[in-house]
Amino acid sequence: MGGSGEPRIKEKRWKLEFEEDMINRWAEEDWWAFDPRSSRPVLVIDTPPPYPAPVWHIGAAVSYSMQDIIARIHRMLGYNVLYPIGMDRNGIPIEMYVEKYENINMWEHDRSDFERLCKEHLDRWTEAMVNILKRLEISGDFKENYYQTDWPEYRGLTQLSFKVLWDKGLIYEAERPNNWCPHCKTTIADAEVEYKERDGYLYYLKYKVKETGEDLIVATTRPELLFGCRVVVVHPDDERYKHLHGKTAVVPLIGREVPIVPHREVDPEFGTGAVHICSFGDFVDVRLFRELKLEPIKVIDTDGRLTEVAGKYAGMTVKEAREAVVQDLEKEGLLVDKKPIKHKVPVHERCKHEIEIIPMKEYYLKQTEFLDTLKKYAEETEWYPEKYKQHLINWIDSVSVDWPISRRRYYGTELPIWTCKNCGYKLVLADGKYRKPWKEDPGVSCPKCGSRSWEGEWRTLDTWMDSSISVLYITRWMRDESFFKKTFENGTKLRPQGYEIIRTWLYYTYLRVHQLTGKRAFDKVFINGMGLDEKGRKMSKSLGNVIDPMEVVQKYGADALRMYIALETSIGENYRISEQKIAGAGKFLTKLWNVARFISMFEPVDERPVLQPTDEWILSALNNVRERVIEYYKKLDFHNAALELRKFTWNVFADHYIELVKRRARGEDGFSEEESRAARWTLYEVLRQVLLLFAPIIPAITDRIWRELYSGESIHAQEFPGKVERVRDYSGLTEKIAEFNSYVWNTKKKEGIKFYEPIKGIDVPEELEPFKKDLVATHRLQA
Numbered sequence: 106m107g108g109s110g111e112p113r114i115k116e117k118r119w120k121l122e123f124e125e126d127m128i129n130r131w132a133e134e135d136w137w138a139f140d141p142r143s144s145r146p147v148l149v150i151d152t153p154p155p156y157p158a159p160v161w162h163i164g165a166a167v168s169y170s171m172q173d174i175i176a177r178i179h180r181m182l183g184y185n186v187l188y189p190i191g192m193d194r195n196g197i198p199i200e201m202y203v204e205k206y207e208n209i210n211m212w213e214h215d216r217s218d219f220e221r222l223c224k225e226h227l228d229r230w231t232e233a234m235v236n237i238l239k240r241l242e243i244s245g246d247f248k249e250n251y252y253q254t255d256w257p258e259y260r261g262l263t264q265l266s267f268k269v270l271w272d273k274g275l276i277y278e279a280e281r282p283n284n285w286c287p288h289c290k291t292t293i294a295d296a297e298v299e300y301k302e303r304d305g306y307l308y309y310l311k312y313k314v315k316e317t318g319e320d321l322i323v324a325t326t327r328p329e330l331l332f333g334c335r336v337v338v339v340h341p342d343d344e345r346y347k348h349l350h351g352k353t354a355v356v357p358l359i360g361r362e363v364p365i366v367p368h369r370e371v372d373p374e375f376g377t378g379a380v381h382i383c384s385f386g387d388f389v390d391v392r393l394f395r396e397l398k399l400e401p402i403k404v405i406d407t408d409g410r411l412t413e414v415a416g417k418y419a420g421m422t423v424k425e426a427r428e429a430v431v432q433d434l435e436k437e438g439l440l441v442d443k444k445p446i447k448h449k450v451p452v453h454e455r456c457k458h459e460i461e462i463i464p465m466k467e468y469y470l471k472q473t474e475f476l477d478t479l480k481k482y483a484e485e486t487e488w489y490p491e492k493y494k495q496h497l498i499n500w501i502d503s504v505s506v507d508w509p510i511s512r513r514r515y516y517g518t519e520l521p522i523w524t525c526k527n528c529g530y531k532l533v534l535a536d537g538k539y540r541k542p543w544k545e546d547p548g549v550s551c552p553k554c555g556s557r558s559w560e561g562e563w564r565t566l567d568t569w570m571d572s573s574i575s576v577l578y579i580t581r582w583m584r585d586e587s588f589f590k591k592t593f594e595n596g597t598k599l600r601p602q603g604y605e606i607i608r609t610w611l612y613y614t615y616l617r618v619h620q621l622t623g624k625r626a627f628d629k630v631f632i633n634g635m636g637l638d639e640k641g642r643k644m645s646k647s648l649g650n651v652i653d654p655m656e657v658v659q660k661y662g663a664d665a666l667r668m669y670i671a672l673e674t675s676i677g678e679n680y681r682i683s684e685q686k687i688a689g690a691g692k693f694l695t696k697l698w699n700v701a702r703f704i705s706m707f708e709p710v711d712e713r714p715v716l717q718p719t720d721e722w723i724l725s726a727l728n729n730v731r732e733r734v735i736e737y738y739k740k741l742d743f744h745n746a747a748l749e750l751r752k753f754t755w756n757v758f759a760d761h762y763i764e765l766v767k768r769r770a771r772g773e774d775g776f777s778e779e780e781s782r783a784a785r786w787t788l789y790e791v792l793r794q795v796l797l798l799f800a801p802i803i804p805a806i807t808d809r810i811w812r813e814l815y816s817g818e819s820i821h822a823q824e825f826p827g828k829v830e831r832v833r834d835y836s837g838l839t840e841k842i843a844e845f846n847s848y849v850w851n852t853k854k855k856e857g858i859k860f861y862e863p864i865k866g867i868d869v870p871e872e873l874e875p876f877k878k879d880l881v882a883t884h885r886l887q888a
Contacts, residue, residue: 182739323337470507
């Protein structure tokens with residue numbers, strides 16, 4: 106008889122070094138690679154390229170682990186998965202770091218050398234980040250389809266996309282009010298603006314009505330902007346001010362005369378109900394300036410200081426000028442009141458400094474005319490979860506102006522523009538080769554006047570102009586027509602990302618891909634929540650609660666972290682990082698290893714024998730679990746899949762079936778060889794399916810066990826298992842079996858009888874009669 110012997114799995118415990126061994130093996134294999142020649146359905150995963158940094162957030166590690174689970178699921182569903190790993194390396198973060206670390210000023214440093222320093226730091230961080238991603242068991246393509254957004258090939262494609270849109274008339278140059286960050290000294294888009302609640306004051310200023318001599322009290326949080334005041338507005342239905350419509354107000358301190366105009370934009374409940382409109386406090390001011398055809402006055406310059414129009418206050422910072430103006434208003438008796446308030450102020454999301462709105466000459470990409478199409482795309486996309494569709498639609502509805510795409514920075518993709526010094530003609534040159542107009546001559550004559558004297562553009566593009574074509578880069582748009590057709594045009598395109606970049610990365614990708622191809626960028630969008638600390642707080646350096654993912658992995662392992670992710674994170678919901686729960690998830694790995702090692706003591710059975718009712722029970726229960734898990738996986742819901750699998754593996758298979766068939770598998774207590782073979786075949790079959798179903802979530806331990814017991818080929822090269830056919834469905838009796846087992850075990854415990862000792866007086870219920878032989882043998886039941 107088969108009996109049991111030495112386990113084929115020799116190691117008594119699952120060890121962290123086994124993970125590293127599996128990672129090294131995977132690097133030498135190709136089951137994860139996209140095959141352009143395959144006829145399988147294609148899934149393209151446009152994963153967000155992380156920005157290299159000295160320290161990485163565990164929330165980011167969780168996010169990329171989720172994306173990897175999705176990739177592994179689809180490979181096992183039979184998809185040919187294109188899953189490139191990229192690095193986002195352009196923009197302000199590296200510039201700010203180099204300035205601080207190297208103790209230099211970007212504007213005073215040689216640009217080429219500054220770019221060299223940026224690249225050196227990025228290269229060091231990138232190498233570390235790639236190693237972290239690999240240690241997290243990310244199965245993306247780090248080889249053939251790996252990319253970095255500062256590579257010449259990538260920047261060249263960004264410049265080519267710029268030219269395509271320029272030729273379509275979608276990009277233009279204009280001077281208009283923009284969000285300006287005085288700290289970073291660049292224009293930024295609305296999507297890069299955050300609003301932070303801060304303490305401030307509401308100042309009540311005394312204007313004089315010229316015609317009547319009466320006082321008109323105006324409330325404002327920005328008294329330093331009164332030098333840019335062009336009009337005072339009141340609500341047309343506000344009885345307090347109806348007699349002032351069309352009259353003239355005199356601006357305090359400077360004596361400028363401005364009209365008093367009724368307008369429904371005014372909230373009569375705010376302050377005094379009278380508001381001065383200056384250039385520019387916010388975009389309401391901008392809109393009213395346009396609507397009322399007012400001439401803006403530039404009060405604040407690009408350094409965040411007041412201009413010469415402010416007279417003696419010129420050269421002061423905004424804060425200095427506010428204090429000085431308020432002091433002078435008080436001296437002149439023109440400050441009626443000052444009330445402390447909490448209000449939201451706009452800040453640059455990158456540096457967190459307050460922004461200003463100042464007129465700047467920049468390049469713009471048209472977007473308002475495409476908003477209806479983008480909303481249609483949002484409706485057509487499959488969302489996981491559905492609720493985030495509205496987030497994108499809300500952002501689309503908020504867009505009211507074109508996108509300023511030029512940035513006054515160094516480390517990024519330059520606008521491929523040369524301006525003729527003789528006639529002002531704009532030459533846009535881009536064919537896929539990366540060019541630096543500020544240091545390269547275009548090598549052609551001006552088509553308008555024949556001059557060869559050019560001024561190359563020094564500004565760079567908004568980094569979202571690069572990031573928004575990531576899906577086109579990885580599908581080889583404009584570079585490999587057959588590859589692009591197979592992947593982008595005929596494949597299913599998935600965007601997994603965090604909800605905080607819906608209004609940027611997702612929105613801009615939909616916009617740009619439509620403008621460049623006329624097609625929808627994605628078929629599916631998966632949104633993950635944000636990782637919080639155990640108290641539900643956002644992780645930040647200031648709170649000192651940032652967790653290094655490598656410390657967690659080195660302590661508990663990547664499989665434990667991934668198991669925790671699957672068990673604790675519902676699709677799209679924020680989650681709390683708990684080291685205790687990660688450790689708890691690791692206990693399941695120990696359980697799975699112990700189960701596999703126990704089963705490995707038995708000789709495998711190649712051909713399916715005649716099954717016993719207990720075997721049919723666990724196999725029919727497995728069939729139900731398998732069906733539900735695969736359906737969850739198809740919906741990208743690995744959370745409920747993990748809960749189902751863990752419950753079945755631990756609470757049903759290990760706790761009950763294995764206990765019920767131990768003696769039969771060993772051929773003890775009079776069980777026949779055929780009965781023993783049935784138990785052993787079932788043990789191996791259930792474990793086989795459990796490993797396959799768990800493989801996307803805990804890839805290392807499942808692959809290690811798989812190679813020990815089933816095949817030399819990776820488990821990740823397999824597809825999900827099919828239904829076990831020809832078994833009677835006893836799955837409805839699972840709870841009854843568990844209840845009976847627990848009753849016997851508890852009774853023995855109360856009576857001081859060891860589990861392996863006989864017990865009298867307990868009868869097997871009639872409904873469990875099919876399993877009587879296994880139940881009697883397991884519990885040593887005696888009449």
